[in-house]
Amino acid sequence: MTRLLRGLWLERQARWGLVLVAALCGLAVLAPWIAPYDPAAQLDLAQGQYLAPSTLHPFGTDFYSRDLLSRVLYGARISLSIAFLSVLVSITVGTAVGMTAGLAGGAVDRLLMRGVDAALAVPRVFLLLVVVALWEGVSVTGLIVVLGLTSWFGTSRIVRAEVLSLRQRTYITAARALGIGPRRLALRHLLPNLAAPVIVAATLGIGQIILIEASLSYLGVGVPPPTPSWGSIIQEGQQALAVAPWVATFPGLAIVATVIGFSLLGDGLRDTLDPTTR
Amino acid sequence: MIVFLVATLTFVLLQVAPGDPLTRASEITLVPQQVLEQQRRNFGLDRPVHVQYARYLANVARGDFGYSFREHRPAAAAIAERIPNTLLLAAAALVITFALGILIGALQATRRGSAADELLSLTSLTLYSMPVFWLGVMLLLLFGVTLGWFPAGGVVDDAIYPYLSPLGRLGNRLHHLILPAVTLGAVGAAATARYQRAAMLDVVGQDFVRTARAKGLRERAVFFRHALRNALLPVITLFGLFFPLLLSGSVLVETVFAWPGIGKLAVDAIHGRDYAVVTAVAIIAAIMVVVGNLLADLLYRLADPRTREAQ
16 A cells, blocks of 8 residues: 555656545545535625625635535535445446456356447436436435446446456466366455456546536536535536626536546556556 | 347336336326326336337337427427537537647647647646536636627527528527537547547657658658558547547537537426436437447548458
8 A cells, every 4th residue: 555655656647646636535524624614504695695706705605695615615525425435336336247247258248248338329428317317306325326327337348358368367277277166266366456457447437427427416417406516506607607707617626626636646546556557 | 239228228217217107297287197097008008018118119210209298299309300409519529629639639749748748738638627518618708708709608699690691690600609619529629639649659650651751751741641641540430439428518518508409408308307308319319329430430441441451
């Protein structure tokens, strides 16, 4: 672990990614203590609407006179937790499917990979729109499950390819020759060697899910309204673009910073974990 | 094949979802229970699942995607009306994606390691990490609201459009098209530039480029005729990859700019609980992706003589 961190620190871009991600996660965790106001408090509906950024409200206020900085900070909590948990779901399913396909081979493999191809052909936002439309009023938990279950396709392909190449290695043949059963072989010998590509896919996946969750929330079908989410704040901000441009601007900057952070970190992890790409 | 699987997927989703099409529709229209039962029999919703599945597939194959309760007409009709707008936007975005991406990527490759190269790489990364709808909102803020150069949304100015000359109409359309198309094309352009840069650097190091130089060709001829042409091949494969991205993006961009295409239709349909339209749009989108992939294959065959001979 320390070796991994040192390796990351030595790469310029990965270092930036690490710093950004750590800072954002810190802000998200500490939001209740650093946020200057309650994100839902309507401070002064008469005179506090759409106040421009000032020392009192560094990011300004919105239509309901709520403090935007506090809302963006709490939005980080929501967006990051949704992203982390969804990725957990997606890499679990993706690894399971990929390993099954790679180990079983034959008809099972063809069936699974055909299904993955089909799923990848549907533009993701449309697929999510169908699901969210049919189960109207999705809760945050529901959203996590739905996002997780619609984003494992790429991971399963990577894992399958990795399993196919690992299967040819001598140590697997040796393990087979020793009479180790298929379950033990998969869990004890294959799985640990899959960790590197899966961790990279997960890190890059977090950034992607943050973008998709923001998109859904922007369209009004993501995180339900009273909860501040970056996407829905931008949607509210677009209504008042001429009056209060800051409302749409700041949450967007937060999204960009987060996604850049995770992709730099992901790329860095790939380079550090897999010496062959260096 | 893929379209069939997608249709199956939506059917499964429709089956698993709570309620059936009629209970969902009746939430808006308040129909008595007996009528509902009667209708359910009429629509065959009381039949076993496999019978319903076969009928659903047959309907989709015939282009029948169900009835839109919100627009009081078949879902297919509502979609057919909106498709030209989405195609126009997507085509414009594709042009921007490739024209800009190839140009920038090639330029970066010739000035590798320079400050301009670094800056452009950073811009690509930022664009790549940006939600497309936010880019749209920010462009709208800058060029629409602050500078007032472009209209805030829509396809044409409804108020003056009928009175314009043909040329004026074209101008009006273009004027409305630019911001959404740039928004939708920008992310793709960033990705293309990255690929183009890498492909150029790869090609420039190869023997035939050195030969071209050794023949005493001018640097411009080497660049355009030899390096750029060969470096285009990997970029063409991106064409197929961009299709799903482009359609997902169009849902958002159409919403930002109030552009009446199928993406906006799907979002409006969700808010109006018009499920036939939502699922129909998803299937249509999948068909468009498949067609896009075919196009990409054809293009590749045109561009690379080697694949032509191999056939």
